[in-house]
Amino acid sequence: MRSIAASFRGQPDPAFPDELVHLTIPGTRLVEAPRVVDMPPVTAVLPPPVMPAGNPPSGVSVGVEGVAIVTSRRLRFLGPGFAREWPYDVLTGLKDDDRAPITLLQVAGAGPSxxxxxxxxxxxxxxxxxxxxxxxxxxRAGVVAQIDQFIGWHQTHRPGPAAKAEPHEAPAWAWWTKGRLITAAVVAGLVFCCCGGKVLNQATDRSALPAATYHR
Structure with missing residues (x-):
């Protein structure tokens, strides 16, 4: 993320020579949120990295599928037979949902979408x-500084070592380790060779069996 923030500049857009394309994301859906009223102001503050995958929140309706294009001047959505756009210079609100991968934007005179x-x-x-x-x-330098703060926080908040478990705290099934299973199998094999083989020989030795009696 830091490398992108420090050096990425986008690629020229063949359709709009005065714009650079940052990112194109197929499989995006258009959303409308007319009942959302708590739109925060537009800033370049990064949300903490997350992987939201929940359901859309109440008050947000999900529409058709298309392609989202982040350019240097606007966010564009290309749907089936139509297009929507949110120019950055007229944005009045911007909000990332923390439970679903939804980003809402608001321009002057319109509801959030x-x-x-x-x-x-x-x-x-x-x-x-x-x-x-x-x-x-x-x-741009402000975004890089934010990522540096995230990295610094990560480096100083490493998890401590786990507490050592005592033998009496182990679950019952933990006794059957791989080594003990092998040992048990070897012992069982030796018992079979020493005892089971003798029983098997006795069972198959004809001299140990009584003679059959035939009646006319």
């Missing part, structure tokens, strides 16, 4: 969208 991207692409989409918005405001 946005996109539901595939869960596996959510973090990448949110990063590139913030980068594009930051570039519009001339604040």
């Amino acid at each position: 946005g996109v539901l991207v595939p869960a596996a692409a959510a973090n990448r989409f949110r990063l590139h969208l913030r980068l594009a918005i930051a570039d519009t405001a001339g604040n």
